[in-house]
Amino acid sequence: MSALAAYLAVQPEVIRVRIVRVRGSSPRDEGAEMFVSQSAVHGTIGGGQLEYMAIDEARALLIRGAPCGEMDVPLGPEIGQCCGGRVEIALVRMDDVMRAEAIKAEDAAQDARPHLYILGAGHVGRALADLAQHLPLRTVLVDGRAAELGLCDAEVETALTPLPEALVRDAPAGSAFVILTHDHALDFLLAAEALGCGDGAYVGMIGSATKRASFTSWTRARGGSAAGLICPIGAGQSGDKRPEMIAALVLGEVVAALGAKVAVPAR
Numbered sequence: 568m569s570a571l572a573a574y575l576a577v578q579p580e581v582i583r584v585r586i587v588r589v590r591g592s593s594p595r596d597e598g599a600e601m602f603v604s605q606s607a608v609h610g611t612i613g614g615g616q617l618e619y620m621a622i623d624e625a626r627a628l629l630i631r632g633a634p635c636g637e638m639d640v641p642l643g644p645e646i647g648q649c650c651g652g653r654v655e656i657a658l659v660r661m662d663d664v665m666r667a668e669a670i671k672a673e674d675a676a677q678d679a680r681p682h683l684y685i686l687g688a689g690h691v692g693r694a695l696a697d698l699a700q701h702l703p704l705r706t707v708l709v710d711g712r713a714a715e716l717g718l719c720d721a722e723v724e725t726a727l728t729p730l731p732e733a734l735v736r737d738a739p740a741g742s743a744f745v746i747l748t749h750d751h752a753l754d755f756l757l758a759a760e761a762l763g764c765g766d767g768a769y770v771g772m773i774g775s776a777t778k779r780a781s782f783t784s785w786t787r788a789r790g791g792s793a794a795g796l797i798c799p800i801g802a803g804q805s806g807d808k809r810p811e812m813i814a815a816l817v818l819g820e821v822v823a824a825l826g827a828k829v830a831v832p833a834r
Contacts, residue, residue, distance in 0.1 A: 571602070571609055571673040578604040581661045582625035583669070586612055591652025593642060602661070602669070605629055617642060617654065625658050635659045680705045681741055681768065681825050685723075686731055686757050687748035688715040691773065694814035695745060696721040702822070709734055710748070735760045743769035743821045745800065755782050758798075759791055769824035771797035771817060 568576075575581060585600040586593070594613025601610035601618075603625035612618055617640055628636050638656040659665070680703050685692045688710035696719055699706040706723040709731045710716050716725045726734060735744060735757055744761040746754050754772055761770040772782070779798040786793050801816030 569670065569673045569677060572670045574602065574607065574609040575661075575666050575670065578602075578607065580604060580629050581666075582628055583659050583661050583665065584612060584621045584625050585657050585659075586654050587657045588655040589652060590654075591642075593652045593654050603629075612656070621656055621658070628658055628660065633660070676703075677705075681743065682707065682739055683743045683821060684709060684734065684738060684745070686710075686735070686744060686746045687773075688712065688719055688725075689747065689749060690810040691747050691813050691817075692745075693719045693721070694810040695747075695817060696723045698814050698818050699723065702818075704743075704825075707734070712749075732756055732760045736764065738764070738767075740766035741768045741825075743767065743771075743825060745769075745771050745773075745817060745821065747773035747800075751778070751781075754778075755785055758782060758793075758796055759786050759789070762786075762793070762795055763791065767795075768826075769797065769821050770795055771800040771820065773800055773813075774798050 582603045583600060584603055586595055586597055589597050594615065594617065599612050601608055601612050603622050605626055608622060612621060620640065621638065624636060624638060636658040638658070639653070640656065641653045661669070683699055683704045683706045685695050685699070685706065685708045688708050692708060696706060696708045700721040700723050707726055708716065708719055708723055709726045709728065711727065711729045711731065713727055716727055719725060728734060744757070744767055746757045746761070748754050748757070754774070758770060758772045761767050776799065779793065779796070782796070782798065783793040797820065800820065801813045802820070
């Protein structure tokens with residue numbers, strides 16, 4: 568069950584708040600929406616005073632029993648914001664059909680999220696999973712060691728397998744691969760597999776310039792190429808090798824490589 572489905576299941580009366588028109592600058596784009604009941608809110612239209620006003624208006628509609636409403640809000644000093652634009656907002660009381668449509672759209676947005684495969688559940692892999700769980704990615708932490716996977720408490724998918732290369736081979740086009748296993752030979756195998764697919768958005772392998780040179784020689788001897796491989800990963804480390812710091816820098820590289828594919832869905 569998605570987060571929205573769980574929210575709607577326990578909220579008998581909900582107003583959908585959607586930005587329907589934007590002029591100039593605004594915190595969110597057209598189509599951004601949130602769901603407001605008398606006791607809880609799911610989603611965001613950008614925060615700040617605009618969001619507070621929309622929540623208040625939505626709850627006023629619930630109290631009045633009104634089916635819908637609209638707002639036209641200038642994002643200027645009069646409401647304590649400085650975006651300088653203007654937004655129009657539609658507020659609609661949700662019926663069963665709207666609820667079903669919203670859940671279906673949420674599920675579709677989840678399915679469309681790009682895949683991030685973290686190949687290796689050691690310290691850096693778990694740190695990366697911990698950060699990635701907060702982004703609109705379908706993150707899969709992969710390892711052949713159940714004990715290491717068991718140490719991960721991030722809300723991501725896990726895959727216990729002795730053949731991680733099969734997951735790489737079957738990954739959807741546009742996936743990102745971060746390779747940081749406990750075994751250099753396995754790292755090389757997985758990197759070669761990911762590069763050989765030719766459709767990955769990001770292929771990165773933990774290690775040094777020396778490791779990259781070794782991989783380049785290894786893959787050339789097998790008729791392959793290291794072109795497209797990021798190694799070392801997290802180029803801005805500045806000597807800080809703490810797992811959390813490496814993970815933050817690597818995730819920045821991944822998001823940049825994925826580009827618009829990780830844009831937060833409107834809902």
